[in-house]
Amino acid sequence: MKKQWWGVLLTMVILITGCTPAIPIGLENPGNLLLVEQNLTVEITFTNTITSTVTPSITPFLPSTATVTPIPPTATITPDPKLSQFGPGDVLIPILMYHHVSPNANSEYAVSIDQFRRQMQWLQDEGYQTVSIADMVTAIQVGKLLPHKPIILTFDDGFMDVYENAYPLLTELGYTATMYLIEDVINEHPYVTDDVMEELINAGWELGHHSKSHAYLPGLRNLDEEVCDSRMRLIERFNQPFDSFAYPFAAKDDKSIQVVKDCGYTSGAGNGSFTIHTEERLFFFSRREIKSYFDMQRFITTVTDVR
Numbered sequence: 624m625k626k627q628w629w630g631v632l633l634t635m636v637i638l639i640t641g642c643t644p645a646i647p648i649g650l651e652n653p654g655n656l657l658l659v660e661q662n663l664t665v666e667i668t669f670t671n672t673i674t675s676t677v678t679p680s681i682t683p684f685l686p687s688t689a690t691v692t693p694i695p696p697t698a699t700i701t702p703d704p705k706l707s708q709f710g711p712g713d714v715l716i717p718i719l720m721y722h723h724v725s726p727n728a729n730s731e732y733a734v735s736i737d738q739f740r741r742q743m744q745w746l747q748d749e750g751y752q753t754v755s756i757a758d759m760v761t762a763i764q765v766g767k768l769l770p771h772k773p774i775i776l777t778f779d780d781g782f783m784d785v786y787e788n789a790y791p792l793l794t795e796l797g798y799t800a801t802m803y804l805i806e807d808v809i810n811e812h813p814y815v816t817d818d819v820m821e822e823l824i825n826a827g828w829e830l831g832h833h834s835k836s837h838a839y840l841p842g843l844r845n846l847d848e849e850v851c852d853s854r855m856r857l858i859e860r861f862n863q864p865f866d867s868f869a870y871p872f873a874a875k876d877d878k879s880i881q882v883v884k885d886c887g888y889t890s891g892a893g894n895g896s897f898t899i900h901t902e903e904r905l906f907f908f909s910r911r912e913i914k915s916y917f918d919m920q921r922f923i924t925t926v927t928d929v930r
């Protein structure tokens with residue numbers, strides 16, 4: 624009896640409500656949830672779309688605002704490492720004297736080309752650099768910056784073979800020299816011409832005067848003509864100062880030295896054994912003559928012996 628009553632009651636409830644409880648079927652995957660409610664199936668799809676927009680960060684290039692600070696000039700003079708101070712006062716500068724440089728060393732005054740080349744190459748290898756008589760005078764009187772090992776090369780009389788044989792080699796080595804000219808024989812064989820002199824001047828050679836006629840000066844009456852008037856003509860002719868006078872035959876007396884001073888020269892070239900030059904000896908300074916019979920050792924001693 625009781626079972627029949629419970630069955631009738633349940634049937635009535637179902638008929639009254641007309642429904643059954645919703646039953647979740649399950650989570651199919653993390654993105655989908657499937658719900659079944661009565662006869663309605665709803666599928667919800669979660670789409671995870673991640674849009675990442677990377678916006679590049681551009682740093683604008685700005686004009687430089689760096690301030691350029693001008694370097695103020697300083698009074699400091701950077702010393703040239705290739706130069707040394709010489710003077711004022713006594714200076715050590717070997718001065719060599721030559722006459723001829725010729726293919727045939729046929730006299731003691733004519734060194735051969737090969738001999739001259741070996742001598743000049745030795746000077747170059749030892750670091751000697753040529754300077755002028757004017758450089759020496761300036762160094763003694765007021766001081767001057769000169770190469771560490773200065774040397775002066777002088778050629779007396781103005782022979783053409785010096786231009787032909789010594790000049791090309793010296794130019795090759797970056798050397799210059801001083802040539803003492805005799806006015807009366809310029810353009811005469813075997814002496815240099817005006818054109819040759821122009822070339823040597825343009826190459827940086829220094830010119831000195833060696834008198835009008837190569838006269839023996841001691842006791843000479845017409846000293847002014849040989850020493851002074853002739854000099855003025857050469858100054859005008861070559862537009863060079865001709866500040867140094869070489870005594871012919873290295874012969875002088877008190878009067879000729881005085882005339883050289885009075886004419887306005889700044890030095891007088893003689894011969895002698897000194898390589899240290901002084902104010903007192905400026906008007907008969909020492910030159911060491913290189914003779915054709917010198918071997919290399921004699922040449923080296925001549926250059927390097929200090930006195």
Ligand SMILES: [Zn+2]
Nearest residue numbers: 779780871872
């Ligand atoms: Zn001479």
